[in-house]
Amino acid sequence: MKIIITGPKGVGKTTIGKKIAKLLDVPFYDTDEEIENIFNSEKPTHLKCRDIYKIDKIHFRELEEQAVCNLAQKNYCIISTGGSTILNPKSRNILRNNSIIVFLDAEDNLLWGRMQLKGLPQFFETTDGRQKHEEKNEQLRNTVKPIADICIQIEKDKESGIHRKIAENICEYLAARSSNPNTIGEILRVTTFGESHGEAVGAVIDGVKSGIELNEEDIQVELNKRKPAQSIISSERNEKDEVKILSGIFEGKTTGAPICLMIENTNQNSQVYEKFKNTFRPGHADFTFWKKFGLRDYRGGGRASGRETVARTAAGAVAKKILSEEFGVSIIAFAEEIAGIRGYIEDLSFIEKNAVRAADTQKWEQMLDAVLKAKSEGDSVGGIVKLIVKNLSAGIGDPVFGKLDSKLAAAIMSIGSVKGIEFGEGFLSTRLTGKENNDEMADGKFLSNHCGGILGGISNGEDIVMRIAVKPTPSILKKQHTISENGENTDISVAGQHDACIVPRIIPVIESMAALTILECININEALGR
Numbered sequence: 001m002k003i004i005i006t007g008p009k010g011v012g013k014t015t016i017g018k019k020i021a022k023l024l025d026v027p028f029y030d031t032d033e034e035i036e037n038i039f040n041s042e043k044p045t046h047l048k049c050r051d052i053y054k055i056d057k058i059h060f061r062e063l064e065e066q067a068v069c070n071l072a073q074k075n076y077c078i079i080s081t082g083g084s085t086i087l088n089p090k091s092r093n094i095l096r097n098n099s100i101i102v103f104l105d106a107e108d109n110l111l112w113g114r115m116q117l118k119g120l121p122q123f124f125e126t127t128d129g130r131q132k133h134e135e136k137n138e139q140l141r142n143t144v145k146p147i148a149d150i151c152i153q154i155e156k157d158k159e160s161g162i163h164r165k166i167a168e169n170i171c172e173y174l175a176a177r178s179s180n181p182n183t184i185g186e187i188l189r190v191t192t193f194g195e196s197h198g199e200a201v202g203a204v205i206d207g208v209k210s211g212i213e214l215n216e217e218d219i220q221v222e223l224n225k226r227k228p229a230q231s232i233i234s235s236e237r238n239e240k241d242e243v244k245i246l247s248g249i250f251e252g253k254t255t256g257a258p259i260c261l262m263i264e265n266t267n268q269n270s271q272v273y274e275k276f277k278n279t280f281r282p283g284h285a286d287f288t289f290w291k292k293f294g295l296r297d298y299r300g301g302g303r304a305s306g307r308e309t310v311a312r313t314a315a316g317a318v319a320k321k322i323l324s325e326e327f328g329v330s331i332i333a334f335a336e337e338i339a340g341i342r343g344y345i346e347d348l349s350f351i352e353k354n355a356v357r358a359a360d361t362q363k364w365e366q367m368l369d370a371v372l373k374a375k376s377e378g379d380s381v382g383g384i385v386k387l388i389v390k391n392l393s394a395g396i397g398d399p400v401f402g403k404l405d406s407k408l409a410a411a412i413m414s415i416g417s418v419k420g421i422e423f424g425e426g427f428l429s430t431r432l433t434g435k436e437n438n439d440e441m442a443d444g445k446f447l448s449n450h451c452g453g454i455l456g457g458i459s460n461g462e463d464i465v466m467r468i469a470v471k472p473t474p475s476i477l478k479k480q481h482t483i484s485e486n487g488e489n490t491d492i493s494v495a496g497q498h499d500a501c502i503v504p505r506i507i508p509v510i511e512s513m514a515a516l517t518i519l520e521c522i523n524i525n526e527a528l529g530r
């Protein structure tokens with residue numbers, strides 16, 4: 001993502017752009033400078049843009065497109081670009097991609113006055129120069145304003161602090177954009193789509209670099225871990241969950257284009273939900289969706305359904321593969337506790353060998369029995385998932401609002417039924433003393449990992465260790481009190497295709513959200529050259 005500052009000549013794009021870049025601590029580039037750099041590296045000259053243009057207009061346009069292509073590769077930076085560049089449709093389209101366009105404008109009088117002070121460009125040094133200037137400005141306003149994300153009118157000359165105002169506008173815009181609830185990430189942007197009982201669910205992943213080998217099998221292995229009807233305790237909804245890659249791959253490799261992953265819904269039984277059409281199921285998002293949107297897709301919970309997490313798992317499989325192959329990072333989660341029965345043995349090779357995905361070779365059966373008992377009683381149970389990230393180098397994550405732990409928590413808390421998260425000793429650390437809780441150091445390493453691998457929001461090179469609380473499945477056969485949309489009291493018993501415990505099937509989803517977040521943070525580090 002980059003910020004393009006544009007506007008008519010004399011508006012102060014370069015001066016203001018440089019100040020914003022300094023304020024936000026990101027690099028600054030100028031398309032004119034880039035054109036001059038390319039030209040002057042071809043020939044040993046020190047010509048300015050206006051002279052290069054005079055020598056050969058066609059070559060100038062080629063250089064301009066080349067400059068734009070070079071700058072389009074940059075991320076997290078400010079690019080100031082002149083009117084003629086942004087009026088070129090090809091350059092405009094390249095610049096628009098993955099950027100925020102800020103259009104600075106001012107009254108023609110002010111702009112003309114400023115240009116006269118600096119010395120008019122040759123192009124405007126004619127009797128009709130003023131008119132030409134105004135026509136050019138008009139053309140620019142008509143073409144660029146409609147596509148600009150932020151338009152700023154510069155009122156006075158030498159307005160001090162204007163760069164601060166613009167930076168604030170950019171931050172507000174970014175905050176509003178990132179509040180789009182169906183998309184996560186800035187560099188690696190993942191949008192999930194689809195409802196529980198619609199045609200399909202899936203994800204569009206934008207920002208994966210080109211040349212990574214990827215096929216459907218890479219994704220399918222992860223989906224198979226999440227899919228329903230895989231054991232005696234999971235939902236009977238018999239979905240194959242076969243992924244189709246619709247775009248972004250050519251000859252087995254990523255092309256850098258958005259990757260669209262689609263998984264068809266084939267075994268939905270919407271009829272069961274007819275009877276809940278006007279009634280709110282306790283523990284579900286029915287009441288809140290209805291309050292917020294005035295309507296709701298009552299068939300299986302719509303977007304709030306666990307089914308949406310198929311899409312996250314598919315996208316996460318891509319992130320997991322990149323993390324493992326390019327950075328040697330592995331992510332593994334397992335059921336540490338179910339229905340209050342806690343496992344202590346951590347045999348990671350045992351996770352895929354038992355129905356509850358526990359790592360404890362002895363306690364798993366007790367956990368399974370607790371789930372089966374709850375199921376036979378028409379009830380459900382919850383539990384705790386432990387997640388471990390291995391081999392993540394120190395230095396990933398940022399201070400203050402970019403903290404790795406806050407980003408991981410936000411991503412994992414966005415999964416339905418997750419109710420709590422702790423890192424390292426977490427809540428237990430409140431009962432330890434500083435001496436007990438601190439991770440002392442000797443011989444160039446940490447002597448313990450009470451902090452869970454993150455200090456000050458930045459990875460410290462130790463394993464990242466998290467524990468995630470998962471609530472009992474809300475859909476239960478047991479009779480419960482509720483109300484209808486008309487506010488009448490009624491009773492409800494929720495039959496349907498359900499998990500008696502969400503823990504085993506949420507594990508690949510949690511791993512996926514962690515993978516997407518960590519890859520995003522690595523990308524941010526690389527983009528900022530840290």
Ligand SMILES: Cc1cc2nc3c(=O)[nH]c(=O)nc-3n(C[C@H](O)[C@H](O)[C@H](O)COP(=O)(O)O)c2cc1C
Pocket residue numbers: 235283284285301304305306307309415416417418471473474475497498499502505506509
């Ligand atoms: C993988 C997965 C599977 C789920 N399966 C079910 C289910 O079978 N029945 C059910 O009632 N809720 C299920 N849920 C939980 C609901 O999606 C979630 O609890 C509900 O939308 C309310 O959201 P909240 O718990 O975040 O408040 C599942 C969640 C996940 C992540």
